Amino acid sequence: MIYLRHFKNPPSLTIAAQVTSAAERPGSIPICAIHGWLDNSGSFRPLMEMHPKWPWVACDLIGHGQSAWRTPDAFYYFHDYLCDLGLWLENTYPNGVHLMGHSLGAAITSLLAGLFPDKVKSLILFDGIGPLVSTCDAFPEQFRLSLKQFQSPRPLRGYESLEAMALARQKRHLIELRSTEILAQYGHRINEKGLYEWTFDPKLFGLSPIQLTQEQVIATLTQIQCPVFFLKANQGYPYEPTLLAERIAAIRNIETLHIDGGHHVHMDCYRSVSELIDSFYERHNIRFQ
Secondary structure, three states: OEEEEEEOOOOOOOEEEEEEHHHHOOOOOOEEEEOOOOOOHHHHHHHHHHOOOOOEEEEOOOOOOOOOOOOOOOOOOHHHHHHHHHHHHHHHOOOOEEEEEEOHHHHHHHHHHHHOOOOEEEEEEEOOOOOOOOOOOOHHHHHHHHHHHHHOOOOOOOEOOHHHHHHHHHHHOOOOHHHHHHHHHHOEEEOOOOOEEEOOOHHHHOOOOOOOOHHHHHHHHOOOOOOEEEEEEEEOOOOOHHHHHHHHHHOOOEEEEEEEEEOOHHHHOHHHHHHHHHHHHHHOOOOOO
């Protein structure tokens, strides 16, 4: 059984998650799955349904899905996600976790694994390692642009139906309609005009005023101790090859596999991806049942 749970996370905000009953057992070491930018925990629903007896905790990032939004005066800094989830995992799962992440979620989980190497037992990454980065020289212009976007946030669009909402998302991205329907089903609300809209905070469209550097990312990735499985989608996000190669080289115990599929390969090709996950866990003697 998969159900919705809200975690109080002081001093941070409330985090919503889709959870299986196995994750609630005393002493459980769950699979904490983190979705991508503008997505929600429905991103992992196909994989969760393939293994409903596993201890899944698929969370909504702050500002996404059913989780709380930041206050109107707050930006969405990348490092705040690390604080949100670092506090949550430390307080909720003292025995440790297995991490899984897609896109932004892969950026977050890869750094969490380096920041808390004694807590993270394994790490699976879908089409991402580490966050977007910047340089010192880029800071002034990036900050000015971010502040301008913050003052004029992009409004959320309303749709006549869930189907229209899912179709609009599918047309803008290389993703199957079935996958966007899952995201829309879990991440929608009906506004005051009776239209369907996404539940994410529109401030997420804005550029962060400050980003990490590649050097900071590499320094963190080198601290990872657990086994890592990186699935790179061949038709996925166009990462800069040199930056990506440096990140892969920084992780000592990593397996990399290039697979056909778009950026949401873990949703669109969930059956084959599930088999790859099974094999990875088996190779490292990771058992959930």
